[in-house]
Each structure stands twice: as structure tokens, then as C-alpha cells.
Amino acid sequence: MAKNISRRKFFAGAAAASGLAAAAPVKLAAAATAAAAQTPAARKPAAAVGLPDVWGQDFLYQWSPPENVKRDLTPGSAQIRLSCSQDITNREGSDYAAMFKAMRDGGWTACEAASAGWLSRKMPDTEVKEIKAQLKAHDVVFYGIHCAGNIIAPDPGAEQWQRHIIDAVHSADDMGCQLVLTHSGSMYPDRNRPHPLNWSREAWSRSVNALKNICKSTAGSKVEIAIEPVNTEAINNPWAFLRLREDVGDSRLMCGLDITNMVFSSNAFRMTEMLNTTFDLLEDKISYVHAKDFVWDGMLPGLDWAMNGTGNMDYETFLVRISRIKDAKMYVEFLRSADEYQQAQRNIRAIAAKVGVKVYGTQAQSLA
Amino acid sequence: MKKQFLMLMLGVMSLPVVAMAAGPDFNGAWARDAANSDPAPSAMWLTMNGGPGGPGGGGRGGGRGFGPAQVIMTVHQDAKSVHVELQGVTREYELDGKSHTKTTDTGIQKAEITANLQGDTLVIGTSQPYGGMPGNATLNIKEVWSLSADGNTLTITTTRDVPAKQETFKQVYTRTQAQPGTICSAGCIAPGR
Numbered sequence: 001m002a003k004n005i006s007r008r009k010f011f012a013g014a015a016a017a018s019g020l021a022a023a024a025p026v027k028l029a030a031a032a033t034a035a036a037a038q039t040p041a042a043r044k045p046a047a048a049v050g051l052p053d054v055w056g057q058d059f060l061y062q063w064s065p066p067e068n069v070k071r072d073l074t075p076g077s078a079q080i081r082l083s084c085s086q087d088i089t090n091r092e093g094s095d096y097a098a099m100f101k102a103m104r105d106g107g108w109t110a111c112e113a114a115s116a117g118w119l120s121r122k123m124p125d126t127e128v129k130e131i132k133a134q135l136k137a138h139d140v141v142f143y144g145i146h147c148a149g150n151i152i153a154p155d156p157g158a159e160q161w162q163r164h165i166i167d168a169v170h171s172a173d174d175m176g177c178q179l180v181l182t183h184s185g186s187m188y189p190d191r192n193r194p195h196p197l198n199w200s201r202e203a204w205s206r207s208v209n210a211l212k213n214i215c216k217s218t219a220g221s222k223v224e225i226a227i228e229p230v231n232t233e234a235i236n237n238p239w240a241f242l243r244l245r246e247d248v249g250d251s252r253l254m255c256g257l258d259i260t261n262m263v264f265s266s267n268a269f270r271m272t273e274m275l276n277t278t279f280d281l282l283e284d285k286i287s288y289v290h291a292k293d294f295v296w297d298g299m300l301p302g303l304d305w306a307m308n309g310t311g312n313m314d315y316e317t318f319l320v321r322i323s324r325i326k327d328a329k330m331y332v333e334f335l336r337s338a339d340e341y342q343q344a345q346r347n348i349r350a351i352a353a354k355v356g357v358k359v360y361g362t363q364a365q366s367l368a
Numbered sequence: 369m370k371k372q373f374l375m376l377m378l379g380v381m382s383l384p385v386v387a388m389a390a391g392p393d394f395n396g397a398w399a400r401d402a403a404n405s406d407p408a409p410s411a412m413w414l415t416m417n418g419g420p421g422g423p424g425g426g427g428r429g430g431g432r433g434f435g436p437a438q439v440i441m442t443v444h445q446d447a448k449s450v451h452v453e454l455q456g457v458t459r460e461y462e463l464d465g466k467s468h469t470k471t472t473d474t475g476i477q478k479a480e481i482t483a484n485l486q487g488d489t490l491v492i493g494t495s496q497p498y499g500g501m502p503g504n505a506t507l508n509i510k511e512v513w514s515l516s517a518d519g520n521t522l523t524i525t526t527t528r529d530v531p532a533k534q535e536t537f538k539q540v541y542t543r544t545q546a547q548p549g550t551i552c553s554a555g556c557i558a559p560g561r
Contacts, residue, residue: 065476071502272502295499306499307532314503343532347505350531354506 049239050266051273065270071317072276076324079358081110081141082291082348084341085333088113088131088142090123096131100138106338107345107363109140110329112181115147115168128174139361143178143288143329144226145171150185151210152203152234157189162210162217169218169225178327179224179287181256184210184235184244194232203234208247215250226256226287237262238281245285255282258290260313265301268294272314279321288329289322291348305334309347316355319348323357391485392515393445398522398541400439406537409528441541450483450490461492472500489514498530505530519543 054062088099088111103111123131135142145168149161168180184207187195197203214225227244229235235244238255245253259275267274279286293311294303309315322328332344345363352359444451452459461483462468472479479496490513497504508529515522522541527534 069502269501309503309505309532310498310507310530311504312499312501314501315505316503318503346531346533351503351505 049237051270051277061266063265063269065273069270069272071272071314073316073320073355075320075356075358076322076328078323078325078328079360080319080322080328080330080352081360082108082345083110083112083143083329083331084108084345085331085335086338086341087111087146090118090121090127090131092121096134097137100134100140103140104138104361105364106342107349107361109361110331111140111142112144112146112331113142115145115149115164115180118145119164119167119171132176141329142175145175145177145180147180147182148191149182150189150191151182151214152185152187152206153189153191154187158185158206158210161185162213165214165225166217169214169221169223172223173221177223179226179254179256181226181228181287183228183230184233186233192232198232198234207234207244211244211248211250211253215248215252221252224252224254224287225250226254228256228258228261228290230258230261231264238278241285242281254287255285256288256290257282257286258292259318260290260292260294260305263294263303263312265296268296268301268303268312271312272317275314275317275321279324283321283325286325288331289325291318291330291332291344292334307335307340307347308332308344309351315348315351319352319357320355392488392490392513393519394443394450394490394513394515394522395445396443397544398441398443399544400441401521401540401542402439404540406539408537408539409535440544463490472496474500476500477502477504505532 051062054064054066086103086108090113100111103109131142147161147165147168149165150157151161151165152158153161165180165182168182172178172180183191184203185191186193187197187203187206195203211225211227218225227235227241229237229241235241241255257278259271259278262274262278263271291308293306293308293313293315295306295311296303298304306312322330330348332341332348335341335344342363349359349363439455441452441454448463450461450463452461457473461481463484465482465484467480467482469478470481471477477497477500479494479500481492481494483490483492485491490511492509492511492513494507494509494511496507496509498507510527510529512525513522514525520543522543524539524541525536526539527536529535
């Protein structure tokens, strides 16, 4: 599907979306930098990046969807477990029975922990056992620890963050979690601030080396190291993730997929294709999925978060594709209140029911 | 006898008037009464900045130099349809109570629309993918239009219903002399046909 577009065209679109549309030399520089990041030997020509042309390819950006986008809405067999950013916490004195009961009552059948809080306290073995027992009793899956880290930050930040990820992997092992989620990060100390050199050879090398170090230091663990592609970072599309996995050379490196974090002008109105392309490329390498939605509502290529199921995201295709992956889990985030999380869940469950996708558990009517 | 004939003729002549008066007449230009209207929720609600028209929204990007625009809606109604123009958007409703398939504003998806006069009200129902994009949650919109006794105030009560949430809000319009195509004092251009 994606084999008809050149790397140069893709980066031209990406550059335009980043507000660089008028700077043709920059486009070429971006392409050149990207090309330089490849190791020369044994690399196939990188021609498979970006969505295919629609029409008017020599004078328009390909930002409108084709007229006849195929939508295969055949659901898979997986039942999707929903989680949300009202995380599991291990604050001293936590009532885990009440915590997991509240999750279940709210329709959330999976959960993850934020790493900073989770790792800040060494739990006694009795508490770990209690957590596991209550998870089982309430049929809630604690699948991961979320590390919003920056493993390529300027030194010594990078090393500290890598240590943090390694500690999180060990903790995830102790808790029986499937994964640790993290990012490739930014060359600035603040991960969320895009550095101009985040897509340079240096950033790429730092990303690969950091992950090699984390994998080596946690060798023997079965905990997956899920990388979340994000626009502001080097790993910001499915092709970059695949190359990262190849360069790191460890099968534990998986994708924590957040489609909306890879949206820019070029694909904002082509989400059906973006979803299908991404799932086709990564399907067996996806640890779990983040569920958000967005609209493009400004003059600049500025996107804003929207309630799930009301924005540009093709939630029917999204849910169908998730239902085809193993142990499907979907993490709803970036909303503002418990009430909004319940609203999002109602939309998600309604759209899932419409396309025949099963969502695990039920949402209590009193909360619905 | 002659008097009775005249009365009968008057009665016959007034029949069309009675027939028109049987349903509400929304024809005319209407100015939105912001003071008595609820804030209209954004069609893309829950955007972080409130979205265009939403809480805290509006005024992003776009041109400069215009103050708050007066909102003028024009309505052309006949026995079979209602034609509405509001802020550059045109809607045509067939008053037969049947479902009509129309393209959403995005041009990508379809909406099912019904409209009919029910007593003193016009009821418009729309069912569409929320934002008109593929894979959206289904949005059901019900608008109920009603006139004040003197016919000079139009109230539109809108209910927007998605699985996530139901929202009801009221828009109040007053009859205005602003003609289609005229420039309003507040800087807007009343939409013309």
C-alpha cells in the first residue's frame, strides 16, 4: 500500500506540516539527514514511508482522503480490555480491593502505573502479593509501567533515565506485568519539546544505543520494552519504529501504539489509511494501544484533542484493527475528569458494538 | 341573504390565510439574541481550547478587524420545504417527515435528515457520524423550532445525543429588518440567497 511514495515526498509533507512548507532546502536537508542516518550496508532503498499519493501529486500536498477508501470492518476475535489514566497507584496505605473494585465498576478492566510514583516506594512482598490477589479477585489486568522518560536527554539525564527504565523493567517483572512503556525522547532535557536535531544521525544513534543498553541490562526478562512513537521524537512513524527495532536487534522491543501521536497535516484527514498502514506494518509488534481523538481546528497545523469518537480518528477501523491483535488493551488518556473518561468509554463501547468488536467487562449503568 | 353571501365569500377568501396560519410561519430574517441564548456547544466539543464556538473558543486564527459578529439567520419557508441560511451555511429541509440522505459538511459521510411541522413547531431530526468523519460515534440531533405568540421571537431548542453525552441548549432569535445581503452594523454580512 505504501510502496509508491518516495522518502523525499514523505519528508516534504512532514516538513510542511511542521511549518517549514516554504523552506524547500530544509525539505531536502531533512531527506538528506534521514538518508545519512542509514548505515550503508545491507539497506534496501527506503521508499516505503508515508501514505500513497491521491491526485495532483505534482502541485498539491496529498492531504485529502481518496474518494474510495476501503474500510474492512471485519472484527477480530480479541476482547479489548480498557484502561485509563486513572492509574493503579501504590501509595502507602492504598486499599487495593477498593481500588480495583472501582476500576471494574467503572468498566476499566486493565490498568497501568506511572513509573515515577510507582518506583518511588519499595513495597514489601506482602503488599505485592496483596496487589496480585486483588487484581485476580476483581479480574483486572495490570499490564504495564508507563515511563514518560527521555533516554536520549543531554548527559547525565540520558543515563539517569535509562537507569529508571531498567528499574521499571525489574519492577514490572516483580509484578508480572507485560510491558514497560517509554519513548525515544528529545535532545532537549524536556522530552515534550522537539529539538531541531531529534531526527539527526546523533539522535538516532543515541536512541539505538540507549535501548541496547536497557535491553542488555534487563536481559533474561520477558518484559516488553514498548516504544511509543511521537511526532516530536525521532521515532514518529511506523517505519521509524521498524528500523529502530531492527537496529536495536531485540525482539522485546515492541510498539506502544498511539496513532494520534503520529498525526500531522499530511494524514490528519486520512486516518483510515493511516490506521490500516500502521497496523499492517506493526500488527504483531504492538504491545498495546492508546485511545485518543483529535481535530484540526486552527490556521497553523495545530491539532487539539477531542472526545473519543467525535474527531478525525476512524474509531470503527481503529477498534476493528485492535480486535485483531493478541491480548488487546486500549488505554484512554488525556481527558479532564472521571466523568469525561466515562463519556469516552460510552462512545468507545457504542462504536465497538456497532462494528461487532467485543469490549471486555461492562460499564455500570449508574456511571453511564 | 345578501349579507350571508358576503360573509360566505369572506370566509372562502380567508381560507388560504387560515391554511397558512394552520402551521407556524418562520419566514424572515432573524437576529440571534445572545443574551437570552445558551452558549452553543462546539460541534467539536472537548477540544482542549474549547474549539471554535466552544467555551473559550473562537477568535483563533482567521482575519483581524472584526468585532463580535451579529448572527443573522434567514428562513424561506413554503408548504413543502424550509430553506435556512446561517453564517454562510445553507440547509434545505423537506417538510414531508420522510428521511432524506444528505452529505455531511465534510463531504465524506452521509446524514439522515427528517423534518416536519408538528402543531406549532418545526421538528428537524438529523442522524450522522459525529464530526462527519469515518468511524465517528453516531450523533442524533433534534431541533424544535417554535414562535412566540406575536411571531417575533423564534426559539430553537436543540438536543445533541451521542453515547457519551446528551446536551440540550436553546437559541433565541428575534425578527430583524436586516435584509439578506446587507451589511450589519456589528461588522457581519447578513447571508443572502
